[in-house]
Amino acid sequence: MAGIELRSSAFNDHAPVPRWYAFEGENESPPLTWSGVPDGAAELLLLCEDPDAPSGTFVHWVVVGIDPRSEGAETGQVPPGGTELVNGFGDRGWGGPHPPPGDEDHRYFFRLYALTEPCVLPDTPTADQIHEAVEKRELASGTLVGVYHR
8 A cells, every 4th residue: 555654744653743733732742744745546535533532432632524635734724625523522723632630641643644535523522533543544644653751
């Protein structure tokens, strides 16, 4: 399967996410850039999830319908053409890292998927629902991991 290169100018892969983007900081989505989206992608889907959350994988951000010709999004911006769904905090859009105080580093997986057809999800999807919907439509993907603790 083809690979998408997903990066952020705010942090490197497997490096700490700056407090600015955290829930207790400015709580703005980090800047992201991507390349390598294959021809034939109908749309992109962006997911940020924390698999280390005590209650199970926590959805911090899900954006559907992103223009496959786009190349990224600035700090606090929705990727071009995208529609933000409701995150695990119950808010539409980005919800920054907010692990329990004293926990070891939590990992925040930013995943960008190129899909062969549009993805229909509930307004407040679980991580499992997103993965299941993407599985049948994935043309390519890229992952960037940030870490955070309080």
